[in-house]
Amino acid sequence: MKELYALIGQPLGHSFSATYFNDKFAREGIDACYQLWPLKSISELPGMITVHPNLKGFNVTIPYKREVMEYLNEVSDDAREAGAVNCVKVEQQSDAIRLRGFNTDIIGFSTALCEFINVAELPDLKVLVLGSGGAASAVCIALKRLGTEFLIVSRNKQTAAKSIDSNRVIEYSELTPQLIDEHRLIINTTPLGMTPEINVAPPFPWQYLSEKHYFFDLIYNPSKTLAMRIAEAHGAKVCNGLKMLYSQADAAWKIWQDESSAI
Numbered sequence: 001m002k003e004l005y006a007l008i009g010q011p012l013g014h015s016f017s018a019t020y021f022n023d024k025f026a027r028e029g030i031d032a033c034y035q036l037w038p039l040k041s042i043s044e045l046p047g048m049i050t051v052h053p054n055l056k057g058f059n060v061t062i063p064y065k066r067e068v069m070e071y072l073n074e075v076s077d078d079a080r081e082a083g084a085v086n087c088v089k090v091e092q093q094s095d096a097i098r099l100r101g102f103n104t105d106i107i108g109f110s111t112a113l114c115e116f117i118n119v120a121e122l123p124d125l126k127v128l129v130l131g132s133g134g135a136a137s138a139v140c141i142a143l144k145r146l147g148t149e150f151l152i153v154s155r156n157k158q159t160a161a162k163s164i165d166s167n168r169v170i171e172y173s174e175l176t177p178q179l180i181d182e183h184r185l186i187i188n189t190t191p192l193g194m195t196p197e198i199n200v201a202p203p204f205p206w207q208y209l210s211e212k213h214y215f216f217d218l219i220y221n222p223s224k225t226l227a228m229r230i231a232e233a234h235g236a237k238v239c240n241g242l243k244m245l246y247s248q249a250d251a252a253w254k255i256w257q258d259e260s261s262a263i
């Protein structure tokens with residue numbers, strides 16, 4: 001039987017993952033197929049797994065990255081630390097099914113960042129992370145491991161601190177020219193500027209950016225967000241989220257293929 005992979009989430013419109021994996025299977029002659037499973041509730045997951053005995057793995061997107069954890073037999077250290085699972089390996093055993101959860105956004109982001117900025121320069125760069133959601137958690141874990149100092153910029157310190165490192169959260173109103181001068185890498189983890197609402201940008205005082213700044217936007221659609229265009233106009237070097245997207249998908253594929261996977 002054809003191997004099966006899937007994406008769970010709600011809603012699922014156009015999916016990068018489905019196109020990416022189905023193109024890969026066609027190109028590399030892999031007898032497999034990647035399907036979209038828009039689940040109205042995460043409680044539908046066990047039933048879907050039972051009726052698809054050829055399922056080898058699935059990706060998880062909004063809003064189930066956290067909720068899916070209670071359905072898993074095992075969660076990797078990375079996923080536990082991030083509080084989010086975006087990749088699940090399904091191990092069909094003789095009389096049971098074992099589900100193992102991973103977070104590939106951390107490795108995806110690290111890989112993309114190290115391609116954008118020289119690794120040797122990273123520990124000297126202080127970072128401002130805009131937003132405090134699931135993607136921000138993955139970014140912060142990667143930054144800690146790379147030895148980079150960072151602050152999280154949120155609309156609301158109290159709510160952000162519940163889900164993320166509370167000592168490091170500031171609000172947009174606390175951003176000063178001096179703080180921005182000291183923090184040379186700005187990372188957007190908010191969805192602001194993403195298709196279809198492409199004419200918005202995070203409420204950041206972009207005028208204080210200069211040639212010494214880097215701006216990394218996790219958004220990949222459009223390929224150049226309004227925030228990237230503004231940052232570039234002030235001299236900053238910019239990068240979108242496409243490399244991160246490919247890297248996290250490649251990491252998922254490795255997990256699904258490797259019997260002893262541990263990320």
Ligand code: NAP
Pocket residue numbers: 062105108130131132133134135136153154155156159160189190191192194202203218219220241242244245246248
């Ligand atoms: P999320 O949890 O829904 O939101 C991220 C954070 O953005 C929120 O916690 C919030 O932080 C801030 N935010 C949301 N709406 C805002 C608004 N109207 N104004 C200002 N701030 C707002 O989303 P996520 O899962 O972290 O994903 C965020 C983005 O990263 C999405 O665009 C997603 O596509 C992208 N992403 C890309 C990749 C990749 O591979 N390139 C991987 C993962 C995610 P505060 O409440 O603290 O302000």
